[in-house]
Amino acid sequence: MITELIRQRRSVFPRQYNDRPISRADLETILEAANWAPTHRKTEPWRFKVLLGNSKDALGTFLATKYQETEEKPKKIKIKKLLENPSKAAVVIAICMQRDPAESVPEWEEVAATAMAVQNMWLCCAEMGIGAYWSSPGLIQYMDEFFELNNGERCLGFFYMGHYDGALPEVAREPIADKVVWHE
Structure with a gap:
């Protein structure tokens, strides 16, 4: 059932990934879910x-x-993490958003739609036993120096993916009743 899959979805970080590759067919399935x-x-x-x-x-x-280059006092541990995390992942997907040239909807709706596409990918990964993590470092503002981005396209983060060993921790959430106001 979808509600159970939603509850089981977790952030799985690059340090938790093993060396098992993700097949091209699985990647295409995950990307198709995003679409x-x-x-x-x-x-x-x-x-x-x-x-x-x-x-x-x-x-x-x-x-x-x-x-x-951009940090006044760069930390060695962060340099190491930035350098190593991509190579620990089986796949890294840059999450980008292409702004509608006609601006027919507010930009926040474009960002929200892209986030929903990533959620579809994440749920698909959870179902397939693939770990995933969305990272949005401040450095994404410079990704036009790494990728060729189209006019109106910007990077929103990175989706790290990899197979992992062992069980994932249980997670508790505050009751939904604490976050909802009913109007009748």
């Missing part, structure tokens, strides 16, 4: 850049270098 997200006025703003192999290492090098 069925809701979209106002059918703008379909989600765009994805799939990094495999050496391109993951290049991303790590770019992020670590850019962090050192």
